[in-house]
Amino acid sequence: MSNKRITRRTVLSLAGVAAGGAVLGRGRLMVPARAAEEAGKEFKIGAVLELSGADASGGHLAQRGYEFWVDTVNKAGGIEVGGKKYPVRMISQDSRSQPAAGAQAASRLINEEKVDAIFGSYTSGVQLAINPICAKYKVPCIAGSAESPGNWTPQPQFTFGIIPSVDLTADKALKFIVETGTPKPTSAAIIGANEPFSKDAAAGFAAGAKEAGLRITTNTLFPPTADLSPVISAVIADKPDIIAVGGHDTILINVVKTLKAQNYMPKALIQHYGVTEPAFVEALGKDADGVLGIIDWDPGFPYKDDVFGTAQEFADNYKAKYKVDADYTGAGCAVSGEVLQLALKQLGKGPGLSEDDRAQLAKIIGETDIHTFYGPIKFDQSGAHFHDNTLPPPMLAQIQGGKVVSVAPKDVSRAKLIYPLGA
Numbered sequence: 001m002s003n004k005r006i007t008r009r010t011v012l013s014l015a016g017v018a019a020g021g022a023v024l025g026r027g028r029l030m031v032p033a034r035a036a037e038e039a040g041k042e043f044k045i046g047a048v049l050e051l052s053g054a055d056a057s058g059g060h061l062a063q064r065g066y067e068f069w070v071d072t073v074n075k076a077g078g079i080e081v082g083g084k085k086y087p088v089r090m091i092s093q094d095s096r097s098q099p100a101a102g103a104q105a106a107s108r109l110i111n112e113e114k115v116d117a118i119f120g121s122y123t124s125g126v127q128l129a130i131n132p133i134c135a136k137y138k139v140p141c142i143a144g145s146a147e148s149p150g151n152w153t154p155q156p157q158f159t160f161g162i163i164p165s166v167d168l169t170a171d172k173a174l175k176f177i178v179e180t181g182t183p184k185p186t187s188a189a190i191i192g193a194n195e196p197f198s199k200d201a202a203a204g205f206a207a208g209a210k211e212a213g214l215r216i217t218t219n220t221l222f223p224p225t226a227d228l229s230p231v232i233s234a235v236i237a238d239k240p241d242i243i244a245v246g247g248h249d250t251i252l253i254n255v256v257k258t259l260k261a262q263n264y265m266p267k268a269l270i271q272h273y274g275v276t277e278p279a280f281v282e283a284l285g286k287d288a289d290g291v292l293g294i295i296d297w298d299p300g301f302p303y304k305d306d307v308f309g310t311a312q313e314f315a316d317n318y319k320a321k322y323k324v325d326a327d328y329t330g331a332g333c334a335v336s337g338e339v340l341q342l343a344l345k346q347l348g349k350g351p352g353l354s355e356d357d358r359a360q361l362a363k364i365i366g367e368t369d370i371h372t373f374y375g376p377i378k379f380d381q382s383g384a385h386f387h388d389n390t391l392p393p394p395m396l397a398q399i400q401g402g403k404v405v406s407v408a409p410k411d412v413s414r415a416k417l418i419y420p421l422g423a
Contacts, residue, residue, distance in 0.1 A: 041086055041350055042086055042088065042089050042351055043078075043086055043088045043117075043344065043351045044091060044113060044115045044351065045066075045088060045090050045115055045337075045340070046090075046091050046093065046106070046115035046117070046119065047062075047090055047092045047093070047118065048093050048095050048102050048105045048106050048119075048120065048126065049062055049092055049093070049094065050062075050094070050095050050096070050122050050123060050126060051063070051092065051095075051096075052096050052097065053095075053096045053097025054097045054248075054250060055097040055122055055249075056097065057249055057250070057277065058248060058249055058329075061122065061278075061279075061327070061333075062122040062144060062333045063092060063333075064318075065144055065329065065332065065333025065334045065336075066119045066144065066333045066336065068317075068321065068330070068333075069307075069334045069335075069336070069341075070088050070337065072307060072308065072334075072337075073307070073341060074087050079341050079344050079345065081345055081347070081348060081349065081350055082348050084350070086350060086351055088337075090119070091109060091113050091115060093105035093106075093109055095121060095126045099125050099126050099129035102126035102127075102129045102130055103129040103130060103133050106130045106134065106141075110133070110134075110137045110139050115139065116139075116344075116352070116358070116361075117139060117140045117142070117361065118130070118134060118139055118140070119142060119143075119144065119333070119337075120141050120143025120145065120161075121143070121146060122146075123145075123146065123195075123197060124146040124147060124151060124200075125195050125196050126146075127145075127146035127151055128146075128148070128150060128196060130159075131151065131154075131156045131158075131159045135156060135159075137355075138355050138358050138359050139158060140158050140160070140340075140361050140362040140365055141159045141160070142162065142336040142337075142340055143159060143160065143161045144332040144333030144334070144335070145332060145333060146197070147161075147164070147165050147169075147197055147272075148165060148166065148196040148197045149166065149388075151165070151388070152165060152380075152385045152386050152387060153384050155382075155386040156387060157362065157387075160339070160379055160387045160389075161379075161388040161389060162332040162333075162335060162336050162377065162389050163296060163328070163329070163389070163392070164296060164394070165385060165388050165390075166200045166201045166272060167200060167204050167207075168204075168385070169204065169272075169294050169296065169394035170201050170202075170208060170294065171205070171207045171211060173208065173270060173294045173394060173396050174205055174208030174209050174212050174214070174244065175211065175212045176396040176408035176409060177270065177396065177408075178212040178214065179408070180407070180408050180417045181267070181268060181420070182419070185214065185268060186214065186215060186241055187214055187215040187216070187217050187239075187240045188205075188214045188216055188217070188240055188242040188243070189218040189219075189235045189240040189242070189243045189244070190202050190206045190209060190220075190244050190246075191220055191221070191231060191235060191243070191244075191245055191246070192205075192221050192246025193221065193222060193223070193224040193247045193251050194221040195224050197248070198221075198246040198247045198248065198251070198272075199221055200246070201247070202244070202245075202246035203246075204246075204272075205244035205270070206219050209242075209244070214241075214242070217240045218240070224247075224251065228255060231258075232255070232259060232264075233262065236259075236262060241267045241268065242267065242268045242269075242270065243255075243259075244271070245270070245271040245272075246271075246272055247271060249277050249279055249280055250274075252271040252280065255269075255271065256269070256287055256288070257284070257287070265422055266421065268292060268421065269290070269291050269421065270292035270293065270396075271291065271292070271293055272293065272294050275288075275291055275397070275404070276293050276327035276329075277327060277329075278325060281399060285402075288399045289399050289400060289401065289402070290398065290399065290418050290421045290422075291398070291399050292396060292398050292407075293397045293398075293399075293404070294395070295327070295394070295397045296392040296394050297328040297331045297392065298406050299315035300312065300412075300414055301412075303372065303373050303374065304373055305338065305371065307338045308335075308373045309373065311373045311374070314331065314334070315331075318331075325403075325404070331373070331374050335373065335374040335377065339377060340365070342368070343364040343365045343368065344361065346364050347361050347364055365379075366379055366381070374392070375391065375392045376392065378391055395412055398418060
């Protein structure tokens with residue numbers, strides 16, 4: 001939030017002057033009741049996040065992205081609706097990295113906090129539990145992180161996804177490695193945690209491996225809490241050129257540690273999400289170098305908008321505030337707020353939306369077709385990716401010198417792919 005504190009007295013005074021109906025009484029500025037009531041209004045936006053539990057680092061990352069938008073819009077005076085500006089207050093609820101707790105948190109935000117809209121969770125497991133709650137109470141939910149296609153195949157009427165689902169990106173990443181690596185890899189092992197996003201990522205990797213003509217030595221799922229030592233031992237017995245892993249940050253960190261402990265590193269190690277999180281490099285140090293990931297946003301992209309400025313300006317301001325680099329999930333969560341902001345402006349209704357207002361707001365969000373610092377945002381209107389933003393193209397990223405850099409495709413790469421690892 002802004003460091004400049006605006007007291008209720010200040011707001012009421014300004015509202016009275018603007019209304020032109022203020023009167024003096026006992027040496028104080030008296031404000032008509034209607035103006036005072038209007039001045040105290042704020043948009044309340046809920047957020048269901050993994051603030052504790054196994055996925056807490058990702059939950060806090062998503063929270064930073066959403067909060068960055070809140071701070072940005074409030075510094076500009078709030079969301080403009082009908083010539084007035086209303087501040088935003090985000091109310092976060094902890095899902096404890098558990099889907100059932102996430103559903104309960106969404107229900108509390110809607111029924112007790114009376115939020116006007118909701119921001120989605122970091123993981124797809126929790127997001128899938130939130131979606132029916134938002135549909136039941138007709139509250140729009142914009143998910144800045146969740147990437148499982150399972151969110152979109154049921155065609156949720158009140159949930160919208162900013163990041164393209166993993167089945168549209170993981171397969172292309174394997175092809176990028178095959179097209180770029182020299183000598184070309186010929187085999188791949190596919191593993192993933194048995195939970196919604198991770199198994200979908202693994203399935204995407206497997207599809208990409210087949211399409212790229214790679215021999216698949218292993219294709220298996222493991223429990224999210226499994227001891228990875230026997231899993232990795234079985235994988236490296238076949239000495240695959242590529243190991244592709246579907247999982248969230250803690251699992252991916254443990255995969256690298258286990259490979260190092262068993263003194264094996266494939267020619268390429270790719271993991272879907274988590275690699276670009278600051279926590280990944282912090283946990284692994286130099287051992288993170290060379291690991292590949294998938295991204296759909298980079299600060300070097302020539303995108304800009306009126307809320308955050310250019311992609312690079314967003315990244316610079318984000319790092320100045322949080323002391324960590326912005327990754328694509330932080331950017332996706334921040335732009336979720338921008339989508340909501342523009343939709344609320346078009347709706348033309350102040351805070352405290354009715355059920356009918358929220359239904360109309362969801363319709364407006366669904367018709368979004370804009371260009372932002374994050375790139376194009378347009379939600380599919382039918383099919384298996386209904387209400388997902390499928391436009392941003394995937395890129396192959398690699399940790400080099402502790403930094404995330406894009407290495408493929410060539411037209412957006414900022415560094416050369418390090419392949420094979422250890423060469």
